[in-house]
Amino acid sequence: MPIYLPETTATSADTLTPRQIVSELDKYVVGQGRAKRAVAIALRNRMRRQKLPSELAEEVAPKNILMIGPTGVGKTEIARRLARLAQSPFIKVEASKFTEVGYVGRDVESMVRDLVELAVDMIREERLVEVRDKARESAEERLLDLLLPPLHPTGDQPEPSDAGDHVQRTREKFRDRLRAGGLDERVVDIDIRERSFPSFEVITGSSVEEIDINMKNMLPSLFQGQQRKRRMKVQEALQHLAQEEEQKLVDTESVSRAAVGLVEQAGIIFVDEIDKIAGREGAQGPDVSRQGVQRDILPIVEGTTVNTKHGMVKTDHILFIAAGAFHTAKPSDLIPELQGRFPIRVELEALGTEEFVRILTEPKGALVTQYIALLATEGLTLEFKPEAVHRIAEFATMVNERTENIGARRLHTIMEKLLDEVSFDAPDMTDRDVVIDGAYVDRMLADIAMNDDLSRYIL
Numbered sequence: 001m002p003i004y005l006p007e008t009t010a011t012s013a014d015t016l017t018p019r020q021i022v023s024e025l026d027k028y029v030v031g032q033g034r035a036k037r038a039v040a041i042a043l044r045n046r047m048r049r050q051k052l053p054s055e056l057a058e059e060v061a062p063k064n065i066l067m068i069g070p071t072g073v074g075k076t077e078i079a080r081r082l083a084r085l086a087q088s089p090f091i092k093v094e095a096s097k098f099t100e101v102g103y104v105g106r107d108v109e110s111m112v113r114d115l116v117e118l119a120v121d122m123i124r125e126e127r128l129v130e131v132r133d134k135a136r137e138s139a140e141e142r143l144l145d146l147l148l149p150p151l152h153p154t155g156d157q158p159e160p161s162d163a164g165d166h167v168q169r170t171r172e173k174f175r176d177r178l179r180a181g182g183l184d185e186r187v188v189d190i191d192i193r194e195r196s197f198p199s200f201e202v203i204t205g206s207s208v209e210e211i212d213i214n215m216k217n218m219l220p221s222l223f224q225g226q227q228r229k230r231r232m233k234v235q236e237a238l239q240h241l242a243q244e245e246e247q248k249l250v251d252t253e254s255v256s257r258a259a260v261g262l263v264e265q266a267g268i269i270f271v272d273e274i275d276k277i278a279g280r281e282g283a284q285g286p287d288v289s290r291q292g293v294q295r296d297i298l299p300i301v302e303g304t305t306v307n308t309k310h311g312m313v314k315t316d317h318i319l320f321i322a323a324g325a326f327h328t329a330k331p332s333d334l335i336p337e338l339q340g341r342f343p344i345r346v347e348l349e350a351l352g353t354e355e356f357v358r359i360l361t362e363p364k365g366a367l368v369t370q371y372i373a374l375l376a377t378e379g380l381t382l383e384f385k386p387e388a389v390h391r392i393a394e395f396a397t398m399v400n401e402r403t404e405n406i407g408a409r410r411l412h413t414i415m416e417k418l419l420d421e422v423s424f425d426a427p428d429m430t431d432r433d434v435v436i437d438g439a440y441v442d443r444m445l446a447d448i449a450m451n452d453d454l455s456r457y458i459l
């Protein structure tokens with residue numbers, strides 16, 4: 001699943017020091033200092049690498065990271081936040097989705113193709129912004145042409161100069177009126193190209209992506225769409241024409257080239273659930289296929305060239321961050337070649353009451369903040385006493401210990417249960433102020449949390 005979030009941060013990613021990267025991550029992820037440190041160094045290293053002479057830069061391999069830690073402690077969260085920060089093309093893939101090529105799963109190269117698609121979107125978006133003013137000007141000209149057809153459309157007899165002046169003056173008058181909104185109610189006919197992408201899905205041994213490439217090359221006309229006249233109001237027409245001009249001004253090929261470059265130099269691929277494909281030689285059954293996936297992934301991590309519809313992509317300098325709980329399998333159960341490509345190992349710690357208190361309240365968009373905001377939309381003022389937050393965290397720890405440890409995810413189920421009544425009754429409540437204190441938390445949660453069987457189902 002690609003995650004696409006070119007969020008603009010106050011500081012440009014290029015200038016962030018490792019310390020600043022960690023403190024940015026601190027805004028969203030509680031604790032896990034060592035993991036944050038490792039990713040901060042990796043990010044900074046690629047900035048350093050880009051400043052090297054190209055010969056030397058070629059030699060510097062990315063220091064891929066393996067994050068090891070129980071479920072729900074922030075592995076994915078750290079990687080996601082890092083990508084936003086780096087404004088790098090970033091995708092997250094589940095290792096377990098891939099099985100041997102031609103079997104059931106997707107072929108592993110698709111992760112690189114997806115990443116390139118994402119980079120293309122990022123760059124196109126950037127370029128579109130760059131040409132926006134120019135496109136708007138051209139659109140205005142085209143619209144004026146439509147509103148004021150030239151006197152001599154054939155253009156073969158030069159107009160007497162005073163007539164020309166007159167035309168020009170009228171045009172400028174129209175331009176002023178157009179900008180002032182005086183022509184908004186007028187209707188014009190414009191040619192639009194209908195985008196008609198035929199949709200079909202083919203399931204064969206080869207990947208969907210490859211088929212996509214072929215179809216577009218073979219049947220260009222199919223993808224062009226048809227010209228059609230449409231009537232629209234001036235404002236709408238202006239917008240439409242501006243969009244058309246933007247597309248014209250952005251050169252698809254240079255976008256592709258830039259995207260490929262960006263992926264090669266700055267791409268990040270997060271391989272989640274890597275422990276699910278751990279399994280060694282000599283094993284039987286499912287292990288054989290797991291090992292197959294590792295063998296498939298290996299060349300991409302080691303550096304290979306992947307053919308995408310935007311060009312060939314070298315994967316040598318893509319940063320890989322792999323993560324897994326490694327409950328049963330251990331990192332040493334990965335094939336040795338793959339282990340070697342993840343030189344940085346960081347362990348994430350299990351979370352306890354103290355961390356839960358902070359997770360509930362501190363990060364931007366923390367759970368408590370979310371619920372307060374949600375209920376405020378109903379005109380309800382929700383207040384959490386500190387002792388209540390502490391109780392919630394304690395219950396989360398207790399349930400994690402007594403049933404299964406699902407880390408911070410437990411907070412979601414507990415909060416939902418805690419606020420079940422308020423969430424349901426909010427619109428009808430006469431008392432508009434709700435105070436959640438320790439007693440409230442106990443009343444809502446104690447019975448369930450103490451009963452292992454119940455909490456297994458409810459929390």
Ligand SMILES: Nc1ncnc2c1ncn2[C@@H]1O[C@H](COP(=O)(O)OP(=O)(O)OP(=O)(O)O)[C@@H](O)[C@H]1O
Nearest residue numbers: 028029030070071072073074075076077359408409
């Ligand atoms: N240290 C933390 N600080 C803030 N929020 C956290 C932390 N750890 C987990 N969370 C929250 O818990 C949820 C699950 O976290 P995340 O997806 O990062 O888990 P994970 O470590 O990747 O687990 P899994 O091994 O199951 O993939 C997310 O909503 C995340 O925001």
Ligand SMILES: [Mg+2]
Nearest residue numbers: 075076077272
């Ligand atoms: Mg995860």
